Amino acid sequence: MSVGVEALFTSALGLQLPWVVEDVKLDTAKRRIDFEIGCQGVSLSCPACGAAAQPVHDRLRRSWRHLDFFQFEAWLHCDVPRVACGGCGKTTQMSVPWARPGSGFTAAFEALALTLCRDLPVRQAAALLRCGDKQLWRRIEHYVGQARALERLDGVSVVGIDETSLRRGQHYITVVHDLVAKRLLFATEGRSHQTVLDFVADLRAHGGDPAQVRHVCMDMSAAYALGVTKALPQAQISYDRFHVVAMAMEAMDQVRRQEMADDPTQVRQALGGRTPQALRQLMWGMRRNPATWSRKQIDTMHWLQRSGLKSARAWRLKMALREVYAQARTHNDPEQADQDLKAWLGWARRCRLEPFKKLASTLAERQDAVVRGMVDHRSNAFVEAMNGPLQQAKRAARSFRTSTNFIAIAYLRMAKLKHLPASPFALAQAQ
Template identity: 80%
Template structure:
């Protein structure tokens, strides 16, 4: 290819002297384009100590995956100089301007990959980028470690601890959030008491003080409660709304099932019907928010509220609990 094309790609890649594109090779069969980059100088600043105009000792061959050009896989290749420094005595490879040290991807490719991983599973992002997912995971781990090294947890006072399923089955992770600043503080595998102890250690590593944590909102896990007692000694525990309301709904269902088993005739009489469909509408009406009731559920709940059934009392208690949370949230 002519010099004009090489100069064009030198500009497109954002290269500045002494870095230039020396050659461009296009393989339409393999749908691949390769850029040969040269560093045309015999002296560079020492990467270790910064001493100027030190001699180039030798050059090492390196390659990087770059953003696609015209739907073709793009690769950059360069014989990267190593500088023999007379000032510090070290022989060090210079940093290239298009990639961080040790990476096989250019900075632009890494930026695209990480952007995709924000919204897609890593495996799916890797398929779109035509690379192995392990390579993406290494980049994620690198940048997460960099970001976490800058975190300051000195002001953490109120945290939320919860578990979530990592995959289908019994594989869980524990996550800890700063409820004041709405940010993720910590995540680790498992849901045992040790996960809270590990969080406390990580909190200290980032400038926080476990003794300054005043409030923990969590589910009713005995393991988490044990961990809080051990690692966050000054924290007061409250149970999160989701788990408390879920327990109330489960208790209400137990009352309804028991009443149907022992006094089904009274339930049917209260509803004015023995039809299974109506009884099923009662089940869903008791569970759902009144604003989402269907016409049949509205009818079933109308008669339930006018009865003296235990199920009616259980439903009223559940709704009273929801009202407590609604008023607390409003204030």
């Protein structure tokens, strides 16, 4: 191999003296290229204390996987010197500039792996890179932990708290998002009040002030409410309108299912002798916004509203609650929103539908926080939106072996970490 080619690859790999490419071997049959890197000089500075002109004690053989060279798998090999220092008395191995200590991949390869894992399932990224997914998980956890240690969380004032499932059964992850900056702040296993206390401790560790957190948006979890009361005394709680309306939807579904189970013939007669297919249209028509009804759903819902079914009352109650939220958003008047909600609660208590009576009792106990959520227009919609892609990636990759894996990929994708390695394929800045 000519000296010009070796010098070319030395420059391409970003090496500087005493590190140089001494040999390049291309094996087209194995689709592999190997770079032999040498460290010139018989005396080097001590890596431990910096003393100059210290003798080389011995050399240890090391190899690293690098970015592919065209279609070829690329590897770097080097006999890394260990320096025997007369100043500090230590024998220390030199650090190589292309990889972090202890890693079998170059820094550029790891940066590309992180870039791919932001958008692809980890197992799919591993297949593209021709390496094991366990190797990628270790690097995700290392760099995410390193980046989070450098993150500053000062200025956080509005947060959303929610839970997401880790796997089937009672296995949950609590996530806390900054609803202003739209980023994940904290994730931990469990969904008890202790998770909120852990978040506050993490917030302090990263320069945040719990006293600056003025607003917490969440579902009606008693455990989260207890944690906020203990650890964030300055914060006002508002219950997310998404969860409140979802509770009304569930109450409505309970009424419909029970009515169908008790007397399906009466339901069909009240709907004009509707077929089983039309009954399915009823289910979706009751759940969907009227503006999105199909023609069949419009027809079915017309019959429902003219009937005396319990399901019709349940649907009207659900729609009335949505209207309470719409009016609160329009008028932005806490007193009016409180009066409208009280009126709805009175109707729900008198409706003789047990699921709605229970819902009215639940909302009445938390009325101030529910009204606050109406008027402030704050929502956990961002948190809910982020749970979807994370669950999809989990199902696609089928490689979230532990809660640590799950939390690490959540931070990588949603925390907007500023101290991760930049992609090696980022566009060069114009000079």
